[in-house]
Structure formats: structure tokens, C-alpha cells
Amino acid sequence: MTAAAFRQTPLFSRWRPIDAARPAMSAPWWQWVASTDSLTARLMAAGGDKPFRVRLLRQGVGWPRQDEAQALGIGAKRYAWLREVALCLDETPWVVARSVAPLTQLKGQRLESLGERSLGSWLFRQPGLVRGPLEATTQPPHFVSDNGIQERCAWGRRSVFQYGCKYGGLSLLVQEYFLGAMADDLGLPSR
Secondary structure: OOHHHHHHOOOOOOOEEHHHHHHHOOHHHHHHHOOOOOHHHHHHHHHOOOOEEEEEEEEEEEOOOHHHHHHHOOOOOOOEEEEEEEEEEOOEEEEEEEEEEEHHHOOOOOHHHHOOOOOHHHHOOOOOOEEOOOEEEOOOOOOOHHHOOOOOEEEEEEEEEEEOHHHOOEEEEEEEEEEHHHHHHHOOOOO
């Protein structure tokens, strides 16, 4: 194995509880990956005067990946609403995100109408919203290469948000990957 190939090998190949990933994560990255507040607000603050934009990459109905279905507690061949976006500062993607929700649970949520608004603008206004435990990965996002976005990723995180559970509610898996451009612009370490 070449030195370059070794450096690109992920530290771990699957999602792990955030606390299990902590020993491999530098303090600056911990502040980003383990935070539970609005990522959009954090990015805007970190970007200073750089304009922030949500670029919609893809949205529609499809099948979740097996690990996504498992995280949501649904069958892999159940239709889901899928949304992929790039969170950009000065038109440079800093974070890419993929959200997945079982289609049968969307009942009137109108998430498909978000367009280029952040999902957080909807999520953090929901009363009674519960965020499940955070998980982390060093795997690159699998969905961005089709969109011309570089895949170099320092960390990824995900959690399931539960909303209105008493009434059959909504489970929404949100996966966010912090890209190399963000690390470079903010002077963050590689891990």
C-alpha cells in the first residue's frame, strides 16, 4: 500500500457513537462534530462576511441505503424522501448533507418545498423535536462525486430527529459531512 493510499484509508468504516470516535478527533473538530445546535448558524458565524447558500443537489423519492434504513428502523425497500444539499460559503461547499425520511411519515410536513432553504430552518422551529444520539464516521460521502464536489471529508456525523412521536410522527435521519474546503478555510487539523 502506498503512503498516499494509507493516508486516505478511513479510521473506521462505519458509523460509531460520537463518544467512541472522540479519541481519534482533535478538539477543534469535536466542537463541530459533537455540537447539537444549528449547523447552519454555526457555519454562517464561522464564515464571517462570506455569503452562505444552501445548494440543492438532489431531492425526491427513492430507497434509503441499508445503513440509513436501519438507523430509521424501516425496511431497506421502503420508499423514503431523500434530500442532498451542499452548504456553501462564498459558493464553496463546506458541508454536504443527506436527509432521509420514511415516505409514509411525511403527512403534510411539506419538506419537499424547502428548496434552497436549510433543513435546520424547519427542524429547529418544531416544538417537541427530539434529537437522537450522534454518530460519527470518517467515510467520505458517497453521493457528492456526481455533483462535481470534492469528496475529501474530515468527519461525518448523523442523528435521527423524532417529531410528533405520540401521533405517529416523523423520523428524519440527517447526515452531515464536513469537507476539506471547510478545514482549509478555517485552518482545522486533518482530523
